[in-house]
Amino acid sequence: MREVAFIKQNKQKWLEFEQAIFGKTKKNPDELASLYIHLVNDLSFAQTYYPKSKSVIYLNNLAAHTYQKIYKTKREETNRVACFFKTEVPLIVYQNRRYILYAFILFFVFTAIGTISAVHDSSFVRLIMGDGYVNQTLKNIKEGNPVAVYKSGSNWGSAIGITLNNLKVGATSFILGISGGVGTAWILMQNAIMLGSFQYFFYEQNVFWASVRGIWIHGCMEIFAMVIEAGAGLIIGASILFPKTFSRVESLKTGFKNGLKIWASTLPFTFAAGMLEGFVTRYSPDMPIILNLFIIFSTLGVISWYYLVYPFWVNRKLRNTITAN
Known part of the structure; x- marks a missing residue:
C-alpha cells in the first residue's frame, strides 16, 4: 500500500484519537485501550513500510500520549513526583x-x-x-x-x-x-x-x-x-x-x-x-x-x-x- 493511501484510509481514525486524547471528546479507559490497539498496529505497519516517514513520528507521538492517558490513574497511585521526572517529562522532551x-x-x-x-x-x-x-x-x-x-x-x-x-x-x-x-x-x-x-x-x-x-x-x-x-x-x-x-x-x-x-x-x-x-x-x-x-x-x-x-x-x-x- 502506498503511504498516501495508508494515510487516507486511517486519517479519520487518527483524528478520533486526537479528539479523545486531547480532551475534545470523552472516552472511557476501555474504549481508549481498544483504540490504542488499532493505533499500535498502524504504528507497526508504518515503521515497517515507511520507516523514514513523518507518519511514524506522528503515530509514535500519538501512541505516547495515548499511553499516558490510559495509565494516568495507575501513575497517580504511585509517587507522583517520581513519575513526573522518571516518565512524564522524558516523554514530553522526546x-x-x-x-x-x-x-x-x-x-x-x-x-x-x-x-x-x-x-x-x-x-x-x-x-x-x-x-x-x-x-x-x-x-x-x-x-x-x-x-x-x-x-x-x-x-x-x-x-x-x-x-x-x-x-x-x-x-x-x-x-x-x-x-x-x-x-x-x-x-x-x-x-x-x-x-x-x-x-x-x-x-x-x-x-x-x-x-x-x-x-x-x-x-x-x-x-x-x-x-x-x-x-x-x-x-x-x-x-x-x-x-x-x-x-x-x-x-x-x-x-x-x-x-x-x-x-x-x-x-x-x-x-x-x-x-x-x-x-x-x-x-x-x-x-x-x-x-x-x-x-x-x-x-x-x-x-x-x-x-x-x-x-x-x-x-x-x-x-x-x-x-x-
Missing part, C-alpha cells in the same frame, strides 16, 4: 526534541557571535559586561585569582541571590514563548552573547583554563538549564504558530502545558547550580584539578544524560511495551 535542538543551535550560534564580536572589537566586552565588572576582573587577574568575584558575599547569600536570578531568567525565557518564540530567542541571545564574550575575555588575558575551572563548576547546570528553558519557550511559540489539526487555542493549551512541565523539570538543576556557585565555586582555585574536572564533568554528565539520552531510552521502552502488548 516528543518535542526538535525544539530542544533548535534551542541548542541558537545558543551555539549566539555564543559564537559573542566570541567573534569580542575578538574583533576590544570594547565589546565592556559594552556587554560593564566597565565596573571588567575593571574588577582585571584587578583580580593581576592578583592571581581570576574568579575572585565568586568569593564576594556569604555562601548562603550568594547561593540564594544567584538562584533567584537564574529562576527569573528561566521563567522569563519560558513565558516569552508566548511571543511566538521571539522573546525566548532574545533572552537566549543576550545570555549566550554574554557568555561568548566573557569567556573570550579570559582567554585574551591568558587565564582561560583558570576561568573554566571555576565558572563551569556551576555553569554546566546553569547554562544547560537555561537552554532547556528556552526550548520550553520555543514549544509555546510553535504551538501558536503551527497549531496543525488543532484550534490555535487548543494547541496553545497543549504547548503551554508541555513547556511548563519541561521548565519545572529544570528547577532542581537550577537550585543545584546556585548551591554550587555559592558554596563550591569560590574554592575552585585551591582545589586539586582532578576535583575541579570531576565536578564539571559529573554535573554536565547528569544533566546531559537526563535531557539528551534518557528521553530516548524511555521512548524506546514505551515502544517495546507497545509492541509486546
Whole structure:
C-alpha cells in the first residue's frame, strides 16, 4: 500500500484519537485501550513500510500520549513526583526534541557571535559586561585569582541571590514563548552573547583554563538549564504558530502545558547550580584539578544524560511495551 493511501484510509481514525486524547471528546479507559490497539498496529505497519516517514513520528507521538492517558490513574497511585521526572517529562522532551535542538543551535550560534564580536572589537566586552565588572576582573587577574568575584558575599547569600536570578531568567525565557518564540530567542541571545564574550575575555588575558575551572563548576547546570528553558519557550511559540489539526487555542493549551512541565523539570538543576556557585565555586582555585574536572564533568554528565539520552531510552521502552502488548 502506498503511504498516501495508508494515510487516507486511517486519517479519520487518527483524528478520533486526537479528539479523545486531547480532551475534545470523552472516552472511557476501555474504549481508549481498544483504540490504542488499532493505533499500535498502524504504528507497526508504518515503521515497517515507511520507516523514514513523518507518519511514524506522528503515530509514535500519538501512541505516547495515548499511553499516558490510559495509565494516568495507575501513575497517580504511585509517587507522583517520581513519575513526573522518571516518565512524564522524558516523554514530553522526546516528543518535542526538535525544539530542544533548535534551542541548542541558537545558543551555539549566539555564543559564537559573542566570541567573534569580542575578538574583533576590544570594547565589546565592556559594552556587554560593564566597565565596573571588567575593571574588577582585571584587578583580580593581576592578583592571581581570576574568579575572585565568586568569593564576594556569604555562601548562603550568594547561593540564594544567584538562584533567584537564574529562576527569573528561566521563567522569563519560558513565558516569552508566548511571543511566538521571539522573546525566548532574545533572552537566549543576550545570555549566550554574554557568555561568548566573557569567556573570550579570559582567554585574551591568558587565564582561560583558570576561568573554566571555576565558572563551569556551576555553569554546566546553569547554562544547560537555561537552554532547556528556552526550548520550553520555543514549544509555546510553535504551538501558536503551527497549531496543525488543532484550534490555535487548543494547541496553545497543549504547548503551554508541555513547556511548563519541561521548565519545572529544570528547577532542581537550577537550585543545584546556585548551591554550587555559592558554596563550591569560590574554592575552585585551591582545589586539586582532578576535583575541579570531576565536578564539571559529573554535573554536565547528569544533566546531559537526563535531557539528551534518557528521553530516548524511555521512548524506546514505551515502544517495546507497545509492541509486546
